[in-house]
Amino acid sequence: MKALILVGGFGTRLRPLTLTVPKPLIDLGNKPMILHQIEALKSIGVTEVILAINYQPEAMARFLNDSESKLGIKITCSQETEPLGTAGPLALAKDKLIDESGSPFFVLNSDVICEFPLEKMIKFHKAHGGEASLMVTKVDEPSKYGVVVMEETTGKVERFVEKPKTFVGNKINAGIYLLNPSVLDRIELRPTSIEREVFPNIAADRKLYAMVLTGFWMDIGLPRDYITGLELYLEALRNKGSSKLSSGSHIRGNVLIDESAVIEGGCVFGPRCGNRTRMRSRGRSDTLARPLCNARARINKHARISNRIIGWNKDKRSGSLH
Ligand code: GDD
Numbered sequence: 262m263k264a265l266i267l268v269g270g271f272g273t274r275l276r277p278l279t280l281t282v283p284k285p286l287i288d289l290g291n292k293p294m295i296l297h298q299i300e301a302l303k304s305i306g307v308t309e310v311i312l313a314i315n316y317q318p319e320a321m322a323r324f325l326n327d328s329e330s331k332l333g334i335k336i337t338c339s340q341e342t343e344p345l346g347t348a349g350p351l352a353l354a355k356d357k358l359i360d361e362s363g364s365p366f367f368v369l370n371s372d373v374i375c376e377f378p379l380e381k382m383i384k385f386h387k388a389h390g391g392e393a394s395l396m397v398t399k400v401d402e403p404s405k406y407g408v409v410v411m412e413e414t415t416g417k418v419e420r421f422v423e424k425p426k427t428f429v430g431n432k433i434n435a436g437i438y439l440l441n442p443s444v445l446d447r448i449e450l451r452p453t454s455i456e457r458e459v460f461p462n463i464a465a466d467r468k469l470y471a472m473v474l475t476g477f478w479m480d481i482g483l484p485r486d487y488i489t490g491l492e493l494y495l496e497a498l499r500n501k502g503s504s505k506l507s508s509g510s511h512i513r514g515n516v517l518i519d520e521s522a523v524i525e526g527g528c529v530f531g532p533r534c535g536n537r538t539r540m541r542s543r544g545r546s547d548t549l550a551r552p553l554c555n556a557r558a559r560i561n562k563h564a565r566i567s568n569r570i571i572g573w574n575k576d577k578r579s580g581s582l583h
């Protein structure tokens with residue numbers, strides 16, 4: 262089975278982090294976002310992941326070289342010469358996506374985090390016999406997403422409306438699809454949107470089905486959502502009783518400290534903190550509450566940092582950041 266991850270997009274809403282690193286390579290829970298996805302795909306038997314890229318290809322290529330052998334899965338790139346949107350990249354990678362068995366393939370937006378119940382999705386897809394499946398989740402503010410109106414019992418999608426201006430419903434496209442190869446016949450090789458041009462057509466043919474996602478979900482494309490995504494991820498680790506979470510008298514709540522972090526002195530972490538810094542935080546008053554610290558940041562004594570994403574190679578000497 263194969264999968265394509267939509268990696269392109271400039272990640273403008275996450276600048277300045279995305280000026281130097283593509284959005285999928287930004288850490289969430291101390292590992293690049295895209296690794297969460299590739300590991301989930303591998304765990305259910307996906308053998309090849311195609312990364313659809315149009316921005317910062319060098320950074321992605323470096324990641325590929327490092328990861329392919331470490332992860333034990335084939336990862337290839339499909340490079341666009343102009344941004345092809347969310348459907349055009351599928352047409353570009355058509356030959357790579359189709360295999361002899363004619364099996365369906367996964368497509369993922371690269372900026373979504375959840376528990377990836379992909380096995381369940383395969384069962385759902387086989388059972389309904391339609392052409393395409395997507396995962397949906399309920400949100401309070403649906404207007405910034407693709408909204409799905411569906412039959413509750415069967416999951417058959419009646420309407421798909423991308424970023425509606427008026428209220429349509431509160432179940433939204435979670436950015437995870439399982440598609441039959443026939444969907445590729447609906448997509449032309451040009452800049453085009455799967456949400457605006459392809460899904461509404463499949464829904465009109467009554468061949469689009471939606472499965473309600475269990476557990477947490479977040480699109481981390483905005484700084485605030487990125488921090489919320491980390492919190493939800495840490496909470497899910499807590500609920501699973503994961504041993505990855507840190508413990509000790511200096512830990513408050515859900516905290517994840519990478520083994521590469523260097524921590525000195527009596528600093529306090531949490532609640533809700535992901536930390537991958539080479540941190541030299543000394544002194545009893547140092548507190549990190551709800552931040553996300555990236556590799557090679559340095560935080561010195563008498564610093565208090567809350568609700569912040571600390572970038573790479575940052576040197577925070579003292580004082581507060583809220
Ligand atoms: N290769 C490639 N080329 N990828 C692209 C391009 C492109 O031209 N444009 C966007 N992408 C990728 C992005 O990197 C991201 O992984 C995905 O396509 C979706 O783009 P976003 O820019 O993040 O879209 P969105 O968040 O506004 O909306 C989408 O995601 C929502 C869920 O998070 C839509 O799919 C909505 O329907 C959905 O609800």
Ligand code: MG
Binds near residue numbers: 372481
């Ligand atoms: Mg997004």
